Amino acid sequence: MSALPLSPQVFSILTMLIEQRSGLHYGPEDRDLLSEKVSARALDAGFDSLLDYYYFLRYDPKGPAALDALVDSLLVHETYFFRESQALEALVEEVLVPRARAGQKPRVWCAACATGEEPLTLAMMLDARGVLGDVSLLATDLSPRALERAKAGEYNLRCLRALPKGVEGRWLDVVGGRPRVRPELVTKVEWRQLNLMEGASYPEPETFDAILCRNVLIYFKDDTARRVVDDLTRVLKPGGHLLVGTSESLMRFGTALHCEERRGAFFYSKAAP
DSSP: OOOOOOOHHHHHHHHHHHHHHHOOOOOGGGHHHHHHHHHHHHHHTTOSOHHHHHHHHHHSTTHHHHHHHHHHHHOOOOOOTTTTHHHHHHHIIIIIHHHHHTTOOOEEEESSOTTSHHHHHHHHHHHHTTOGGGSEEEEEESOHHHHHHHHHTBOOGGGGTTOOTTOBTTTEEEETTEEEEOHHHHTTEEEEEOOTTOGGGSOOTTOEEEEEOTTOGGGSOHHHHHHHHHHHHHHEEEEEEEEOOTTOOOGGGTOSSEEEEETTEEEEEOOOO
């Protein structure tokens, strides 16, 4: 299949629409890549012009659902179990376990969790320390398709590339070459669809001890990322922590959070009262 022509003008209005909905930012260097991906959706919908497809997405009553489906096809769901686990270990050992054992029932939100490997990794770590039942885990993503996979607990072997010993056979089984997380672990996580661009749909302010939003902000422009970080900060309890990916930094945003290093991982912490 050949891509439909994508002029600079149509590229501009189409990427603006995608960014407003999802935060995903595309620069001029991404034009050919986006043209291929969007053309497939447009042709499937019966359009042979990307401008006509844009008008459909923007103005047709069925446009919002089609836009969500387009965004879903563009989202990067690349993740795996125990990814950047040093930060998770620090969070579990230094924040969640002490608060759980003190009877505080800490709450964690894994934002943009994709297919769920991160919250399930946290669940395994907490269960290993005997406190899973004392910690509340919320996992959200924009993609209904990714969340369905997460709730099914079924994965592929690529997701196991950083798996430590002792996990398989305890929380996860490989049957016929397909990894499956045990249902009793999957049900310990609350799964919910949520768009990070819609701050009004976030959980209640000051209700979470920790938020993980890792390897997400790199796809946003700085002003979008700053707004999302501000919205996430409101949801943190005083003294709570925001964790981002190892390749990301919030220092250039002038965030209200202060950065501290714990076991080689950077925590962005909200001031305690």
